[in-house]
Amino acid sequence: MFKAGIFLKIFIILFVMFLTLEAAGYYLGSRNMPNIDNAEETKYEKTSMDTLKKRNSALRQRLENLTPDKVYIVIDTGMNKLYLKKGSAVIHEAVVSSGSGNVLKDPSGNRQWVFDTPTGEYTVKSKSIAPAWTKPDWAFIEDGEEIPKDPRKRIEKGVLGEYALGFGNGYFIHGTLYTRMLGRNVSHGCIRVGDKDLKTVFTTAGIGTRIYIF
Amino acid sequence: MINIFRFIFFFIAFTAFPTFAGDDKEIYIRERRLLEEELKLSRNPDIYFVFNMKEKIIHFKSRGISLKELQIKDFNCWGTPVSVNTYQVKEKSSLIEPEREEIKPGESKKNENYKTGAFELTDMPSRYTVVLDGGISIYIKPLTEGIVSGISNFSYSSVRFITRPILMLWNVFKGKPYSAIDIVLEKNDARAFYWSLSDNSKTIIDTP
Numbered sequence: 001m002f003k004a005g006i007f008l009k010i011f012i013i014l015f016v017m018f019l020t021l022e023a024a025g026y027y028l029g030s031r032n033m034p035n036i037d038n039a040e041e042t043k044y045e046k047t048s049m050d051t052l053k054k055r056n057s058a059l060r061q062r063l064e065n066l067t068p069d070k071v072y073i074v075i076d077t078g079m080n081k082l083y084l085k086k087g088s089a090v091i092h093e094a095v096v097s098s099g100s101g102n103v104l105k106d107p108s109g110n111r112q113w114v115f116d117t118p119t120g121e122y123t124v125k126s127k128s129i130a131p132a133w134t135k136p137d138w139a140f141i142e143d144g145e146e147i148p149k150d151p152r153k154r155i156e157k158g159v160l161g162e163y164a165l166g167f168g169n170g171y172f173i174h175g176t177l178y179t180r181m182l183g184r185n186v187s188h189g190c191i192r193v194g195d196k197d198l199k200t201v202f203t204t205a206g207i208g209t210r211i212y213i214f
Numbered sequence: 215m216i217n218i219f220r221f222i223f224f225f226i227a228f229t230a231f232p233t234f235a236g237d238d239k240e241i242y243i244r245e246r247r248l249l250e251e252e253l254k255l256s257r258n259p260d261i262y263f264v265f266n267m268k269e270k271i272i273h274f275k276s277r278g279i280s281l282k283e284l285q286i287k288d289f290n291c292w293g294t295p296v297s298v299n300t301y302q303v304k305e306k307s308s309l310i311e312p313e314r315e316e317i318k319p320g321e322s323k324k325n326e327n328y329k330t331g332a333f334e335l336t337d338m339p340s341r342y343t344v345v346l347d348g349g350i351s352i353y354i355k356p357l358t359e360g361i362v363s364g365i366s367n368f369s370y371s372s373v374r375f376i377t378r379p380i381l382m383l384w385n386v387f388k389g390k391p392y393s394a395i396d397i398v399l400e401k402n403d404a405r406a407f408y409w410s411l412s413d414n415s416k417t418i419i420d421t422p
Contacts, residue, residue: 021379021380021383022376022379022380023379024379024383025378025379025380025381025382025383026378026379026382028293028379028382028383028386029292029293029378029379029382029392029394030292044239044243044246049238049239049242052239052242052243052246053242055246056242056245056246056249059246059249059250059253060249062253063249063252063253063256063278064278066256066277066278066279067278067279068279072279074281076281076282077409078334078335078338078405078406078409078410079335079406088280100330100332100333101314101332101333101334102314102315102316102317102330102332102333103314103315103316103317104316104317104319105316105319107319114314119260119261119410119412120259120260120261120276121259121260121276121277122259141319142317142319142320142322143319143320143322143323144319144320144321144323144324145320145323184332184334185332185333185334186332212261212276212277212279212281214261214274214276214281214282214410
């Protein structure tokens, strides 16, 4: 009975302390504070509103001018969509397959591959018709085969479709034999596109066309 | 009597005007800062994110080009005000982290039915925390749809309601800023944002 009373008192004291801390934290978090740096405000203290408006308008224009007037490619790897765009208008849309995100470890060494499609800005570096695939080491490891010493044994024809657009580091926008898998993340990092859409992308994009992948 | 009304009118006009002018100037200073920060980010080829809280939009951008836009359904800013700066993602965390599958070498040749599950958008969490530098934490949750998500959202908000003041107090004692931003997105949009965010991604936050 005596112990229960002490425990109850301790519990109440701790609970009150907790509530006090909560209240103090809540007060500090929800009080209104100025939403701008003082340094920033003093920097523009003597600048008139008109000057500020003009400067902002010039900066906005500089930013808007960054959108290319030429065709560019946007790839959404999460939605597996490719967009051909000009300015802010979409001129063609295609369902694609991008990187599976799977991991492959080399059983004999310390190498590891993560099959993600790289993100960021790239450009079309090469264009080829009826491309042949030079199989990298991971393709042999994945199939449980020995890596050939003769480079000619790495060449495989007909797996990349009719066209390929290279954008660096061995990554391509190319065709696929597995059209049923379009819309899914199944590739080793390249962008697989269906035949019709690939032809449109290939004929519209040239060397230097910008590619944005996210 | 008329003089009294005139006096009141001019008193209100003279006291109120400088405040409005000051507020306007603050808006332009913030806009300038936002544009300057974005121009700086557009010099790099990386993907960056702009949170436009006034228009309730998250922009996915690169080189100043808007690549994708997500509609913010609701938001709440709490704690130290967030100034318009570039913030870097330090980590993103969720209760259950999505896991990548490992390919077994040679298995596809031995077994025709061998398949590895892809790492896809549907595997991404829709309820998670993004920690940025500068003491900013963004809490993303999906719109409530049905009982299960309603209970999950309620539990998540309750835990946040209790932990937020303690974190605020802790950071004040340490002399560090603490800002918490709660954002509600459509479930698929929340997943898409998690998908595209990587450690070290850059963001700009423009709060109202």
